[in-house]
Amino acid sequence: MPDETSEEMPDARAAAAQMFALEPLDGDAFVIAPDGHGRERLFGGQVAAQSLRAACLTIEPGRPPHSLHAYFIRPGMPGEPLRLDVDRTRDGRAFSTRHVTASQGGKPIFEMVASFHDPEPGYDWPPPEPPRVPGPEGLPRPGVLRLMRHPRMFDIRLVRRPPADRFPLPHPFWIRASQRLDDDPGLHACLITYLSDMAVVSSARAPGSPRDLAQAVTLDHAVWFHRPARVDEWLLYSVDPVTNHGARGLARGSLHTADGVLVASIAQEALLRPATPQG
Template identity: 50%
Template sequence: MDLNEALKELFSLERRAADRFTADPVEGVMPRTFGGQVAAQSLWAATLTAPRGRPAHSLHGHFVRAGRSSAPLDLDVRRVKDGRGFSTRHVTASQDGTTVFELTASFHDPEEGEDWQPSDGVDVPSPEEIAPFQLPPFIIRLAPHIDVRPVAPLAEEEEDYPLRHPYWIRFSSPVPDPGLHACLITYLTDIGLVHASRRPGTSFAYSGFASLDLSVWFHRPARADAWLLHTMEPVSNHGARGMTMGGMRARDGARVTSVAQETLLRPDRGGPAS
């Protein structure tokens, strides 16, 4: 299956009413749906109801329950606001009448303004200098179409996954629909975030991991099929919750997104990991 067919499988939503959509189940993946997929599909549903030419500039989502890949996903959009320059949408993603994800997204008409960011770029090798890393397709549906180049590869004694930040990432084939790029960048932001919330070098053992929420701010236009440097760092880990913050930069150093996520890190009472 090529990328366009895979995108059609995920983002060809059935419109049941003006603001109600359904995403068909995707076969051949793990029973639990990848969180970035649910967030991306929810943002796409919101985008389909926003004024044309008004792109998303931020989203805030809460993972309420684990989604099931074997069940359709119903996406109900509420039009909170349509102003002169901004639109706000609230999306409830549910399966069999039970909410699994809540999203609030804001859209903004492009405007002229100052173009500035701190000069705190990350000095890393170019993606062409780094060997590719194969994401596990049984977890991430679009993995065969994602090119990942980790700056700090895993040690030989470590497992093949999870992936460590920072890393270069992009979709390996062109994405023709301009409206999908923010959704696909949202999809990419959720890769490796659970592991990133752990204290670096820790041997502490955990019995359960789960994404609790995800926030993404889109600062500048960006393409999901162009190289993006994704860097996330732990901020806090307390009370079985870990926090990461970071974002993505384009090859020229321009910061295109900021990302924050809180993660459930439930300790394993059996003791430290080996």
């Protein structure tokens, strides 16, 4: 497996600034110019992260996101501008709700509802620590990152080797931004949203099922931000299949700090259409 240890790591600050370069329009609307990343379609995590960023820009500072729920409606085209329309659904004493529609060519491609919560005192119960895995230092970086459809702003270390000549990253893996980022909780939540879509569709397959599929795409995606976390510090991302029925599969994931603290939970339903046998 190729190791990128000798390669220069990408500039995470510049990549994040480019990704979140939202140009305001009239009202709570924003547009993002084509960034040149992607192959046949936009990376879903990028659209989700940009949509959450647009919602954050309509929220008073100090009220971070605590959850989001989203549906992928149409594939996004990397060569077209992306418009983000934010609806201020509610602003309460402790919570705010935003509805974001991402569209291209006048057609919606993505819908998100995000909720924001003022920090409050309360119980802090930690669940059991994740399974013991080797720490990130000394683990290899995956050479397959060159094939990914989004900016290479992350340092990734593999706990398990991927199957030969296979692109999907095997869970669990360690991940962090390749450079120290600003102390903006909203920015870190948006980048956690971005990485939360990495290799989840492939992890939603039933164990032992064929890897070759006629279609494998995300249908809906949810993230819960349990505790403040920095994406420029090591996070262990683990995703496992929950159930498969018909052409749909559900995967559930978690993000832990290097100290074993659970900071986010992820759930995603994927469309997994089996390949039709030849002849």
